[in-house]
Amino acid sequence: MNHQSWLTLLKKHRAIAVIRSSEKELAWQMAKAVAAGGIQFIEITWNSHKAAELISQLRSELPTFTIGTGTLLNCEQIQQARDCGAQFLFTPHTDLTMIKKAIDAGLPIVPGAFSPTEILTAWNAGATCVKVFPISGLGGAAYLKSLQGPLGHIPLIPTGGVTLENAKLFIAAGAIAVGLAGD
Numbered sequence: 028m029n030h031q032s033w034l035t036l037l038k039k040h041r042a043i044a045v046i047r048s049s050e051k052e053l054a055w056q057m058a059k060a061v062a063a064g065g066i067q068f069i070e071i072t073w074n075s076h077k078a079a080e081l082i083s084q085l086r087s088e089l090p091t092f093t094i095g096t097g098t099l100l101n102c103e104q105i106q107q108a109r110d111c112g113a114q115f116l117f118t119p120h121t122d123l124t125m126i127k128k129a130i131d132a133g134l135p136i137v138p139g140a141f142s143p144t145e146i147l148t149a150w151n152a153g154a155t156c157v158k159v160f161p162i163s164g165l166g167g168a169a170y171l172k173s174l175q176g177p178l179g180h181i182p183l184i185p186t187g188g189v190t191l192e193n194a195k196l197f198i199a200a201g202a203i204a205v206g207l208a209g210d
Contacts, residue, residue: 028114036093040066041205042067044066044069045186047208051080058089062089062092069095079108082095098119100120101125102128114134117138118137121138136153136155137155137156140157146174167196171200171201175201
């Protein structure tokens with residue numbers, strides 16, 4: 028899936044279920060549950076138990092859903108994620124080498140950023156979107172809204188504090204989508 032198609036689909040669905048588990052079976056059950064609930068985008072964090080196996084399994088069992096991974100910390104993990112079939116990549120930080128590696132692999136990449144400088148650095152390096160993380164520690168939807176003036180052209184995805192109860196506030200504040208995870 029190319030970057031523009033991914034963005035178009037993301038803007039239509041607006042939510043990414045973020046699944047992290049120390050048990051593969053539990054992560055599989057959670058993924059199946061969110062899929063049954065209609066969430067199209069599912070992120071399996073790379074530090075979940077047997078993440079690569081699970082991503083491959085979900086791609087096979089849920090072929091109409093968009094399955095990716097997050098919490099990638101280095102370029103080797105990007106290659107491993109690509110090899111297991113991940114359709115998008117999230118990182119908790121901005122690493123220019125990782126962004127380039129993902130672009131070269133043809134995968135949408137959403138690096139994490141905290142400040143306007145980090146957001147612009149990620150965007151200018153070719154990020155598909157930028158993850159604003161952790162949004163709860165930055166002021167929530169008000170912080171995201173304040174970024175829209177100077178950075179409204181950059182598609183932002185808040186994570187780390189988005190809940191079912193406050194997700195609409197982030198969309199109203201300008202987010203292209205939100206990352207939802209249980210605490």
